[in-house]
Amino acid sequence: MNARLLPAPLTSVMARVQDLRESLTPRAERAVALARARWLFRSFQTVGQNVAAYGPMLVSNEGAVELGDRLTFVGGMMPSSLVCHEGARLVIGSDVQFNYGVSLESWVSVRIGARCMFASFVRIADRDGRTTAPIVIEDDVWVAHGAILMPGVRVGARSVVAAGSIVTHDVPPDTLAMGNPARNMSLELVSRESGA
Amino acid sequence: MSTRERIRGFIVDTFFVDDFSDDDSFLRKGLIDSTGMMELVAFLEQDFGIKLEDRELVPENLDSLSRVVAFVEKKQQLSRAS
Numbered sequence: 001m002n003a004r005l006l007p008a009p010l011t012s013v014m015a016r017v018q019d020l021r022e023s024l025t026p027r028a029e030r031a032v033a034l035a036r037a038r039w040l041f042r043s044f045q046t047v048g049q050n051v052a053a054y055g056p057m058l059v060s061n062e063g064a065v066e067l068g069d070r071l072t073f074v075g076g077m078m079p080s081s082l083v084c085h086e087g088a089r090l091v092i093g094s095d096v097q098f099n100y101g102v103s104l105e106s107w108v109s110v111r112i113g114a115r116c117m118f119a120s121f122v123r124i125a126d127r128d129g130r131t132t133a134p135i136v137i138e139d140d141v142w143v144a145h146g147a148i149l150m151p152g153v154r155v156g157a158r159s160v161v162a163a164g165s166i167v168t169h170d171v172p173p174d175t176l177a178m179g180n181p182a183r184n185m186s187l188e189l190v191s192r193e194s195g196a
Numbered sequence: 197m198s199t200r201e202r203i204r205g206f207i208v209d210t211f212f213v214d215d216f217s218d219d220d221s222f223l224r225k226g227l228i229d230s231t232g233m234m235e236l237v238a239f240l241e242q243d244f245g246i247k248l249e250d251r252e253l254v255p256e257n258l259d260s261l262s263r264v265v266a267f268v269e270k271k272q273q274l275s276r277a278s
Contacts, residue, residue, distance in 0.1 A: 162230065175250075178234055185237075185253035190223065190230035 029054065041067060048094060055079060055100060062086040063106065068094030068114065076100025076120065088126075093139065107132050113139035113157070124149045138173070160187065199244075200265045206239050207261070218262040223255070233258065240264070246271040 033052035041047045043061040048069035055075015063084040071092060073080050078101035084090040090106040093114035102118050104110060105125040111134070118124075122143050126135045133152030137143075141155050144163040155161065156173030166180040175184045176191075197205075200218070208214045213227050222228040228236060236258070237248055246268065257267040 176230055178230065183234070183237070183253070184250040185230075185233065186255065189253060189255050189258055190233055 037071075037073070041065075057081065058083070060084070061090075063088035063090065065090045067092050068096065070095050072097045073102075074099045078121070081105075099145075109134035110137075111135070112137045113141065115140045117142045119143060119145040119147075119163070121146045122148075126151045158187075199268055200261065202243065203240075203264055203268070204261060206243075207236070210235060210239075216261070218265075219260050221255075221259050223259055236264075240268060244268055244272065246275060 030052065033054045034050065037047075037051045037053040040053055040057050040059050041051065043059070044065040044067060046066040048067055048071065050069060051067055051071045053073040053075070055073070056079040057073060058079055058081035060082070061084045063086055065082070065084045066089075071094070074097070076099065080098055080100060080102040081104065082090065083105040085105075085107050088106040089109045089111075090104065091110070092112045093116070095115045096112060096118070097116075098118045099120040099122075101121040103123045103125070105127070107125075107127040110124060110126055116137060116139070122145070124135060124137075126133060128151055131151045135149055135151065136154040137149075138155060138157040138159075140158045141161070143149070143155075143161040144165075146164045147161045147167065148165070149155070149161070149167045153167050153170055155167070155171045155177070156175060158173055159171045159175045159177065161167055161171065161182065162176060162178035164180070165178050165182040167177050168181040169184075171177045171182070171184055174187050176187050176189075177184050207228070211228055211232055216225060216227055220227070222233070233253075237253065240246060241248060248271075252267075256263065258264055
């Protein structure tokens with residue numbers, strides 16, 4: 001056997017194995033995420049198609065939970081949690097994405113529209129020890145890292161909640177909510193593409 | 197110091213920009229980002245003793261130095277009148 005010829009085929013084989021692994025790993029992870037979501041959300045009244053959970057989650061349902069299609073719960077350093085108490089409703093529209101560490105808790109009603117995005121460590125709960133009031137998040141809303149939505153707020157369509165904001169009042173559509181307590185400013189004032 | 201000079205001074209000192217004209221859009225020229233806009237609003241409220249409503253935080257009022265000056269002067273007149 002010629003020792004000088006060996007390295008070339010071996011490296012090319014290794015490269016092909018590596019390529020194969022890289023092409024298959026996402027599909028395997030996707031399959032696991034879909035299966036995990038089925039198991040985690042087995043107590044929910046409605047679960048749409050292609051709901052995926054890429055990491056561990058804390059799930060508790062004593063009320064009524066409805067999940068839309070194509071939801072993604074990203075895994076990471078902290079599990080996300082979905083809690084729906086007795087007699088409460090938690091409704092999530094289609095194509096919504098959640099990063100890790102998101103905490104959703106419903107005592108009466110939390111409604112989330114379609115195509116929303118929730119960054120890591122967002123907290124949404126409709127009871128805070130003093131008040132209990134339903135929360136509504138309309139379509140295409142983006143809530144950035146660490147924001148907290150207080151009971152009774154309504155976030156309008158296409159609005160953005162800035163990182164770390166505490167939202168205590170309603171946010172109109174096409175608005176940026178920022179600060180503690182959050183103030184609302186027109187998205188046209190701060191985004192280069194209107195509504196982007 | 198005039199209103200215009202005070203506001204321009206704040207923008208120059210806070211956002212490290214000085215090459216802009218009175219009518220340049222803060223947004224399109226990339227002079228002030230969203231957090232900066234919040235700082236500008238807080239500065240206007242503190243230094244000029246006015247209160248900005250959320251619905252007033254729109255480009256027509258705040259997206260260039262001349263617009264901000266006109267807006268602040270209008271608000272001051274209104275608060276003096278009432």
